[in-house]
Amino acid sequence: xxxxxxxxxxxxxxxxxxxxxxxxxxxxxxxxxxxxxxxxxxxxxxxxxxxxxxxxxxxxxxxxxxxxxxxxxxxxxxxxxxxxxxxxxxxxxxxxxxxxxxxxxxxxxxxxxxxxxxxxxxxxxxxxxxxxxxxxxxxxxxxxxxxxxxxxxxxxxxxxxxxxxxxxxxxxxxxxxxxxxxxxxxxxxxxxxxxxxxxxxxxxxxxxxxxxxxxxxxxxxxxxxxxxxxxxxxxxxxxxxxxxxxxxxxxxxxxxxxxxxxxxxxxxxxxxxxxxxxxxxxxxxxxxxxxxxxxxxxxxxxxxxxxxxxxxxxxxxxxxxxxxxxxxxxxxxxxxxxxxxxxxxxxxxxxxxxxxxxxxxxxxxxxxxxxxxxxxxxxxxxxxxxxxxxxxxxxxxxxxxxxxxxxxxxxxxxxxxxxxxxxxxxxxxxxxxxxxxxxxxxxxxxxxxxxxxxxxxxxxxxxxxxxxxx
Ligand code: SF4
Numbered sequence: 001x002x003x004x005x006x007x008x009x010x011x012x013x014x015x016x017x018x019x020x021x022x023x024x025x026x027x028x029x030x031x032x033x034x035x036x037x038x039x040x041x042x043x044x045x046x047x048x049x050x051x052x053x054x055x056x057x058x059x060x061x062x063x064x065x066x067x068x069x070x071x072x073x074x075x076x077x078x079x080x081x082x083x084x085x086x087x088x089x090x091x092x093x094x095x096x097x098x099x100x101x102x103x104x105x106x107x108x109x110x111x112x113x114x115x116x117x118x119x120x121x122x123x124x125x126x127x128x129x130x131x132x133x134x135x136x137x138x139x140x141x142x143x144x145x146x147x148x149x150x151x152x153x154x155x156x157x158x159x160x161x162x163x164x165x166x167x168x169x170x171x172x173x174x175x176x177x178x179x180x181x182x183x184x185x186x187x188x189x190x191x192x193x194x195x196x197x198x199x200x201x202x203x204x205x206x207x208x209x210x211x212x213x214x215x216x217x218x219x220x221x222x223x224x225x226x227x228x229x230x231x232x233x234x235x236x237x238x239x240x241x242x243x244x245x246x247x248x249x250x251x252x253x254x255x256x257x258x259x260x261x262x263x264x265x266x267x268x269x270x271x272x273x274x275x276x277x278x279x280x281x282x283x284x285x286x287x288x289x290x291x292x293x294x295x296x297x298x299x300x301x302x303x304x305x306x307x308x309x310x311x312x313x314x315x316x317x318x319x320x321x322x323x324x325x326x327x328x329x330x331x332x333x334x335x336x337x338x339x340x341x342x343x344x345x346x347x348x349x350x351x352x353x354x355x356x357x358x359x360x361x362x363x364x365x366x367x368x369x370x371x372x373x374x375x376x377x378x379x380x381x382x383x384x385x386x387x388x389x390x391x392x393x394x395x396x397x398x399x400x401x402x403x404x405x406x407x408x409x410x411x412x413x414x415x416x417x418x419x420x421x422x423x424x425x426x427x428x429x430x431x432x433x434x435x436x437x438x439x440x441x442x443x444x445x446x447x448x449x450x451x452x453x454x455x456x457x458x459x460x461x462x463x464x465x466x467x468x469x470x
Pocket of ligand 1: 080081083084085088089090092132133134167190
């Protein structure tokens with residue numbers, strides 16, 4: 001009976017807080033960023049420096065302050081995939097022509113060379129992540145050339161961590177071995193769902209044997225961390241199919257599990273028009289799927305890490321969470337904190353602590369720009385002091401579950417109303433200085449972070465939504 005009451009309580013809270021809220025891998029979030037003039041039409045701002053020059057200055061400043069001893073993080077976006085998964089919201093290019101590999105790697109190395117030219121000393125690489133797209137679309141030989149090219153003028157941090165995203169269908173032992181030899185010890189496999197009917201409708205036919213095989217190979221080679229990505233809310237997914245998927249993946253005991261919410265945005269991700277909305281679980285069913293997965297992972301002795309992530313208790317991510325050392329960036333949760341994250345490749349995002357920049361999402365444009373020796377950015381944001389304070393609070397909440405407010409910190413009027421609601425629902429505790437997420441509030445971390453999203457609260461929709469809700 002008690003469990004039932006608990007479930008009903010959570011359900012009513014899930015209903016109340018089931019609002020579109022950013023995942024806060026950046027603050028301010030990307031929709032707030034400004035378009036930057038392209039190099040051909042560049043204009044100067046009031047201080048006389050173009051956006052690009054301001055970006056270069058931000059990178060140089062953060063590099064100078066942080067390269068030693070902290071090191072820098074790198075993300076490389078490898079956009080090609082051989083087949084379209086219909087649910088996909090990533091920036092990708094579908095092709096079976098592997099002739100695209102070398103020109104793309106040349107473009108990434110050209111972009112990296114532009115950053116290298118800004119650095120007064122060798123960069124110290126602390127973290128390197130290959131994402132996509134499908135990084136394992138690229139041959140082992142080309143991946144080796146890419147990594148060697150990036151590392152040739154750099155030093156490795158003593159605690160460097162390299163990881164990549166692998167597709168269970170096309171990650172070969174040669175690729176796993178080659179990347180391992182280059183220093184990679186983390187791999188993340190996109191599982192999403194193992195039910196044949198769900199796989200059929202999302203056009204990602206991926207037999208369990210493939211996942212078993214690549215997981216086994218990774219562990220035999222020496223990878224110390226294997227992550228599985230799962231998605232809840234996919235078409236044709238229901239409690240029974242999810243239960244069966246979870247049972248199978250728990251048998252493989254991944255070190256980490258990312259359990260993401262499916263985002264249905266058919267106006268943006270055209271592949272999502274290939275199935276009927278009636279195939280999607282209802283909002284209620286989707287919430288129940290999330291709870292089902294979460295409880296299954298907790299019951300299997302995984303630790304919940306902030307938002308959407310679970311890790312085995314002895315995994316470094318769980319250890320970092322216990323010791324309040326977690327950090328969060330565009331790559332998700334990480335144990336390493338670097339103030340300078342450089343994103344290379346089409347659509348990649350870079351974070352220089354006081355500024356963000358995003359590369360063009362258009363592949364042809366990216367290739368042309370980099371081959372001409374021009375920066376491929378097309379939007380970005382320079383943070384003011386208020387943004388920096390809000391970002392720190394959002395990071396603190398999402399990584400450690402609490403934050404301490406400055407004595408003169410003021411939430412907006414609407415955010416204060418929202419805070420009253422969070423307090424009434426016992427999702428946060430606030431003593432006038434320290435704001436802490438309660439055990440019940442953990443599930444709503446994203447909503448609680450939004451307290452500090454001044455851009456969200458400044459919008460007319462937020463005024464309407466939350467002024468009326470209370
Ligand atoms: S989900 Fe991954 S493999 Fe599928 S199309 Fe998107 S990026 Fe490519």
